[in-house]
Amino acid sequence: MKESFFRSMTWLHTWVGLLLCWLLFLIFFAGTISFFRHEISLWNQPAVHNIDHNKQQQQTLIESGLAYLNSAAPEANRWWIGLPSSRQPELQVSHRHSQGEGKRDKWHDERLDPNTLLPIEGLVDTKGGNFFYRLHFDLHYMDRKLARWLVCFASLFMLIALISGIVIHKRIFKDLFQFRPQKGVRAWLDAHNLSSVLALPFHLMITYTGLITLIFMLFPNPAETLYEDGLKGFRADFYPERQRIEASNKKLDEPAFEAAFTHFYQNWPEQKIKRVIVDHPSNTAVNIKIYGDNGTLIRDEYPYWQYSGTTGELLKTARLDPSNAEMLYGGMIAVHSGRLAHPGLRWLYFICGIAGCVMIASGCIMWAKRIKERLKPTQTASFGLKLVETLNIATIMGLPLATAGFFYANRLLPPDMVARADKEVLVFFVVWLATTLFTSLFRDKRAWQWLAYCNAAIWLLLPVCSALTTHSNLLTYIQDGKWILASFDLAFITTALVFYLQAKKLANKATANKSVSNKRTRVTAEQRA
Amino acid sequence: MIYGLAMLLCLGAFYAFAMAKTAHYKSVFGTRPSQEQTKRFNLSGWIIILLSFIVNLSQAIGYGSLMFCGQMALSVLLIAVCLTYKPNWMRSLFYLLPLLAVIMVVSSQVF
Numbered sequence: 005m006k007e008s009f010f011r012s013m014t015w016l017h018t019w020v021g022l023l024l025c026w027l028l029f030l031i032f033f034a035g036t037i038s039f040f041r042h043e044i045s046l047w048n049q050p051a052v053h054n055i056d057h058n059k060q061q062q063q064t065l066i067e068s069g070l071a072y073l074n075s076a077a078p079e080a081n082r083w084w085i086g087l088p089s090s091r092q093p094e095l096q097v098s099h100r101h102s103q104g105e106g107k108r109d110k111w112h113d114e115r116l117d118p119n120t121l122l123p124i125e126g127l128v129d130t131k132g133g134n135f136f137y138r139l140h141f142d143l144h145y146m147d148r149k150l151a152r153w154l155v156c157f158a159s160l161f162m163l164i165a166l167i168s169g170i171v172i173h174k175r176i177f178k179d180l181f182q183f184r185p186q187k188g189v190r191a192w193l194d195a196h197n198l199s200s201v202l203a204l205p206f207h208l209m210i211t212y213t214g215l216i217t218l219i220f221m222l223f224p225n226p227a228e229t230l231y232e233d234g235l236k237g238f239r240a241d242f243y244p245e246r247q248r249i250e251a252s253n254k255k256l257d258e259p260a261f262e263a264a265f266t267h268f269y270q271n272w273p274e275q276k277i278k279r280v281i282v283d284h285p286s287n288t289a290v291n292i293k294i295y296g297d298n299g300t301l302i303r304d305e306y307p308y309w310q311y312s313g314t315t316g317e318l319l320k321t322a323r324l325d326p327s328n329a330e331m332l333y334g335g336m337i338a339v340h341s342g343r344l345a346h347p348g349l350r351w352l353y354f355i356c357g358i359a360g361c362v363m364i365a366s367g368c369i370m371w372a373k374r375i376k377e378r379l380k381p382t383q384t385a386s387f388g389l390k391l392v393e394t395l396n397i398a399t400i401m402g403l404p405l406a407t408a409g410f411f412y413a414n415r416l417l418p419p420d421m422v423a424r425a426d427k428e429v430l431v432f433f434v435v436w437l438a439t440t441l442f443t444s445l446f447r448d449k450r451a452w453q454w455l456a457y458c459n460a461a462i463w464l465l466l467p468v469c470s471a472l473t474t475h476s477n478l479l480t481y482i483q484d485g486k487w488i489l490a491s492f493d494l495a496f497i498t499t500a501l502v503f504y505l506q507a508k509k510l511a512n513k514a515t516a517n518k519s520v521s522n523k524r525t526r527v528t529a530e531q532r533a
Numbered sequence: 534m535i536y537g538l539a540m541l542l543c544l545g546a547f548y549a550f551a552m553a554k555t556a557h558y559k560s561v562f563g564t565r566p567s568q569e570q571t572k573r574f575n576l577s578g579w580i581i582i583l584l585s586f587i588v589n590l591s592q593a594i595g596y597g598s599l600m601f602c603g604q605m606a607l608s609v610l611l612i613a614v615c616l617t618y619k620p621n622w623m624r625s626l627f628y629l630l631p632l633l634a635v636i637m638v639v640s641s642q643v644f
Contacts, residue, residue: 181547202609302596
């Protein structure tokens with residue numbers, strides 16, 4: 005019984021882990037990068053780099069934001085004011101406009117310097133970190149619903165693979181620190197074990213809470229039985245702030261901002277505000293929505309206040325005192341997204357995410373190696389093996405290359421290009437596609453080595469490219485204490501270094517392997533004789 | 534700063550866990566550890582990791598436990614890399630880690 009249990013677990017781990025491993029790698033990779041979502045958005049927007057940290061009171065910022073929007077977009081159907089944070093120095097003022105029947109509303113994003121309160125000039129059209137954030141669960145170019153179901157399946161598979169992995173790699177805790185890079189396939193197994201066990205709490209947490217983030221799509225039944233109008237009713241109850249407010253025909257000249265904010269500041273003087281949204285500022289349906297900041301609390305949704313814009317009275321509040329269920333659900337999502345993290349924890353999250361990528365990558369590689377080992381010297385590689393090898397190298401080496409391509413595109417595309425943000429994304433996918441085409445032709449060790457050199461060179465040149473196009477570089481960042489931007493350059497250089505070491509290692513192995521394979525053929529020849 | 538101390542404690546704990554393993558002890562100190570030594574390393578590992586956990590939780594329960602998980606990952610990574618590529622450094626760490634922890638505690642009291 006024990007033997008067959010163990011064998012079935014191994015079977016489960018292999019197949020569940022491998023069927024979707026490339027998709028999982030993409031999800032893990034994009035997710036890991038999106039821990040720095042706002043930082044990437046900052047890097048991608050050089051006009052914002054030179055803005056000093058905000059020294060204004062939040063009250064002043066909100067007032068100036070409202071005044072700016074009132075003069076710039078009085079006809080908008082929604083105003084959106086995002087207050088500066090340590091991750092985003094600028095004051096964001098966006099407005100949304102109706103586009104007539106049947107068309108989606110259109111957003112215009114503007115940003116103000118929080119100190120001078122003037123609009124920031126020279127913004128470029130870019131998706132920034134939001135691209136990776138969306139890629140993480142929407143997969144781009146794909147129907148959103150289908151993509152999310154796929155991602156959920158992949159994470160379910162991942163969860164099963166993790167649990168069966170703990171069962172079958174029973175020595176992982178015993179050999180916790182073991183890594184023997186000289187030992188061929190054994191080294192891959194060590195890397196697989198080490199990267200999975202060192203961040204095991206993280207892997208389990210991120211996979212499980214990942215499923216929880218989409219739980220109402222996966223498992224809507226409780227909500228559908230409890231609420232008369234199903235999921236819709238549940239959402240209205242759970243997210244009162246997301247309810248659509250219909251516009252009215254009656255014009256309104258001056259919404260009661262003062263009354264509303266006076267009431268707010270009097271009753272919650274200590275509350276930090278994250279964002280303010282005004283719906284229908286120009287007519288009597290006007291509503292003022294205030295979102296509080298959670299800081300480092302393990303909560304996902306923000307506390308929420310809704311004021312009537314005509315009278316300035318408080319209409320609704322939400323999550324000021326969340327119930328246990330709300331705390332549990334919000335807590336799981338907060339832990340998954342890591343929005344609460346300060347730089348220290350954010351880097352720890354990032355390291356754990358990279359460990360996850362290494363775990364998946366080493367698993368894929370081991371699989372291909374095992375199949376290859378079983379081949380007899382006379383046998384040619386089957387189509388399956390070729391496919392696995394191609395996909396391995398295309399995802400593992402191609403994704404970092406494509407990411408670098410995305411960053412280059414951000415710096416090098418002309419700023420006034422039409423649909424520039426989409427072109428950046430296009431560059432990402434074109435580079436990835438090109439790598440895949442390349443790997444469908446070349447799959448041997450030299451292809452790995454070549455791509456590793458390619459990655460190393462491209463990542464190393466990225467700080468140079470950035471310095472040439474933005475008039476500031478690593479040294480000036482450090483001088484001015486711009487640590488976020490400085491760590492970008494340092495991270496790029498580190499990535500280049502890692503790829504360089506990999507290429508070096510592959511070069512050594514290629515020569516070493518030649519002698520090993522010579523020996524092996526000699527041995528088999530002797531055996532035959 | 535406090536989280537730095539917790540990180541150092543966590544690193545120390547996993548150092549002790551690694552040294553409680555015969556193979557790793559041998560690669561660092563050259564001799565086989567006695568049974569008594571192994572037991573002592575194991576015990577001190579557990580005590581120190583508990584301390585690290587408490588120090589983290591003393592800051593904030595939720596945030597602290599997230600930090601603790603991350604610190605464990607980083608500690609295992611650092612110790613494993615050190616054992617593989619620079620086993621000699623492990624010997625100096627035996628004195629360096631407690632020293633750093635003391636410096637950290639003292640400096641946080643002074644400043």
